[in-house]
Amino acid sequence: MRVLVTGAAGFLGGHLRRALLATGHQVTGVDLLRDHGPDARPPEGVERVDVRDAEGLAPLLDGVDVVCHFAGVTAGARAADFASHNDVGTAVLLGAMERARVGRLVLASSVAVYGEGRYRGVQSGPFFPNLRRRADLDRGMFDHRAPHTGEILTWEPVGEDAPLRPRGPYAASKVAQENYALAWGLATGGAVTALRMHNVYGAGARAGLVGWLHAELAQGRAPQVFEDGGQIRDFVHVRDAVAATVAAVERSLPGFVALNIASGQPITVWEVASIMSRARSGPAPVVTGRYRIGDVRHFVADPEKARRVLDFTASVAPAQGLAEFAVTD
Numbered sequence: 001m002r003v004l005v006t007g008a009a010g011f012l013g014g015h016l017r018r019a020l021l022a023t024g025h026q027v028t029g030v031d032l033l034r035d036h037g038p039d040a041r042p043p044e045g046v047e048r049v050d051v052r053d054a055e056g057l058a059p060l061l062d063g064v065d066v067v068c069h070f071a072g073v074t075a076g077a078r079a080a081d082f083a084s085h086n087d088v089g090t091a092v093l094l095g096a097m098e099r100a101r102v103g104r105l106v107l108a109s110s111v112a113v114y115g116e117g118r119y120r121g122v123q124s125g126p127f128f129p130n131l132r133r134r135a136d137l138d139r140g141m142f143d144h145r146a147p148h149t150g151e152i153l154t155w156e157p158v159g160e161d162a163p164l165r166p167r168g169p170y171a172a173s174k175v176a177q178e179n180y181a182l183a184w185g186l187a188t189g190g191a192v193t194a195l196r197m198h199n200v201y202g203a204g205a206r207a208g209l210v211g212w213l214h215a216e217l218a219q220g221r222a223p224q225v226f227e228d229g230g231q232i233r234d235f236v237h238v239r240d241a242v243a244a245t246v247a248a249v250e251r252s253l254p255g256f257v258a259l260n261i262a263s264g265q266p267i268t269v270w271e272v273a274s275i276m277s278r279a280r281s282g283p284a285p286v287v288t289g290r291y292r293i294g295d296v297r298h299f300v301a302d303p304e305k306a307r308r309v310l311d312f313t314a315s316v317a318p319a320q321g322l323a324e325f326a327v328t329d
Helices: 009-023 054-061 079-100 132-137 169-188 208-218 239-251 269-279 304-310 317-326
Strands: 002-006 026-031 044-048 066-067 104-110 118-121 125-127 154-156 191-197 200-202 235-237 256-261
Touching: 002 009, 009 026, 009 066, 009 125, 009 239, 009 256, 026 054, 044 269, 066 079, 066 239, 079 104, 079 118, 079 169, 169 191, 169 208, 191 239, 200 208, 200 239, 200 317, 208 317, 235 239, 235 317, 239 256, 239 304, 239 317, 269 317
Parallel strands: 002 026, 002 066, 026 044, 066 104, 104 191, 191 256, 200 235
Antiparallel strands: 118 125, 118 154
8 A cells, every 4th residue: 555654754654664665565755853953854755844834735635545654742842842843744744645535544542532541440430540649659659549438449451432521732733633633534525544552662763761771771870760650651662652653554444443552461560670671771660659649550452453453463572672761772
């Protein structure tokens, strides 16, 4: 197929472009190179085009079968930047796709769209809590409690039908991207597969918790772990994230389909920091007890739907992949 990849010079988009080419697809890449300066030259096969530039996109969309939209701002930006690059960029791209009669989109979304995870109490049943109480956090009570009984809640995997309750501008922009894509699909008859990626890591990753841990250890510093280190997360290797995306390109799913892309092997933040520290023979992580009021306590998405509809199962266990990533340059 003929595939257009946006964000094709970035971490995930670059891995995806190379994988699609290796699979035999015809690939055109576009990237603004926002963080590389005005004189930066894009890699071979990638055009320097802003997805907010409809005229620049038009000739590149001619004859394209599917667009993989991986462009956007991921971290360290202001709310206005997320709105401009992620949301306006997606709306402009979808308009250009409609004019070019391109009917399929694979969208790089994020599990951040859910916000806090799903919990359950023995007495209270399933529960989607709001922010934790500052008084609890100040005294080291980091787990969610049922509001009326005080019972400590246990986490459960989150399915794609869970409510979207984003925290922070990045997560809000990913929800907006999904909503624009859904509206575009309803208006045009187009198909959208929204891949709600867990924390993606691997060669070239610099953003997010794992990227920060890598940078700290590279400087010989002991990683500072917030709260008690018991926060549960899932981390998916870039090879698996790319494999899921290639499967989404090659399996034309009708309508709007959201899929959790995860390793399926939950792990604590303390374990992540410890695995990476040991792999680099670095200093042990330090549990600080510090907290941010808006942080998510536990979040693990259920990958069963992706296994069922894409035949995708992650192959890299976090313990193995994180140790390998820790010793990369």
